[in-house]
Amino acid sequence: MKSTPFIALVLLFASIELSGQTRYVDVKIEQPGLIECLTSVNQIENKLPEINLYPNPSNGFITIETIGFKHSGELTAIVYNITSVEVFRSVLLFGSKSERTLNLQHLNRGVYMVKVQGGSAEAISRLVIL
Numbered sequence: 418m419k420s421t422p423f424i425a426l427v428l429l430f431a432s433i434e435l436s437g438q439t440r441y442v443d444v445k446i447e448q449p450g451l452i453e454c455l456t457s458v459n460q461i462e463n464k465l466p467e468i469n470l471y472p473n474p475s476n477g478f479i480t481i482e483t484i485g486f487k488h489s490g491e492l493t494a495i496v497y498n499i500t501s502v503e504v505f506r507s508v509l510l511f512g513s514k515s516e517r518t519l520n521l522q523h524l525n526r527g528v529y530m531v532k533v534q535g536g537s538a539e540a541i542s543r544l545v546i547l
Contacts, residue, residue, distance in 0.1 A: 466538045470531055474545035477522030483515045483533060483540070492535035494519060496544070499528050509533075521546060 466485040473479070481494060494517075496505035504524060509517045521529075521544075529544045 466533075466540045468531065468533050468540045468542050470542050470544050473543075474547045475521070477524065477546055478518060478520055479531075479544065480516050480518050481509070481531070481533060483511065486511075486515075486533075486535055486538050486540075490535075492533050495532045495534070496521065496524070497530045497532070498524075501530075504529070 466483065466487075469482040469484070470479050471482070483492065486492060490511060492509050492511055494505075494507050494509050495503055498504050505519075505521060507519065511517065524546055526546055529546065530541055531544050532539055532541045534540075
């Protein structure tokens with residue numbers, strides 16, 4: 418019986434961090450242990466929305482910066498205390514700027530969670546009020 422040469426083609430999808438940004442690499446390997454070619458390197462866009470709260474810790478006035486929300490216009494900001502009880506809710510209107518200021522000075526000192534949601538997207542961040 419004559420043997421037939423067999424070449425396995427393995428495709429890898431790996432992520433590496435470069436200069437603080439995640440990059441994804443497709444690697445083609447035709448023989449085990451030998452990387453034949455690098456087929457592409459693409460920076461991946463951040464697909465999940467996020468929010469930045471500043472200053473944090475805060476005296477009660479905070480700025481919410483939204484990043485990656487596809488829903489423009491109305492977003493809802495909800496603030497929860499450490500026991501997950503809603504203590505504040507506001508509808509925020511976003512236009513060309515992705516920042517809005519909230520006055521939370523009526524809240525006691527402590528740790529809170531701020532959730533911003535719009536459509537099916539949402540992001541949560543921790544806030545400390547001094």
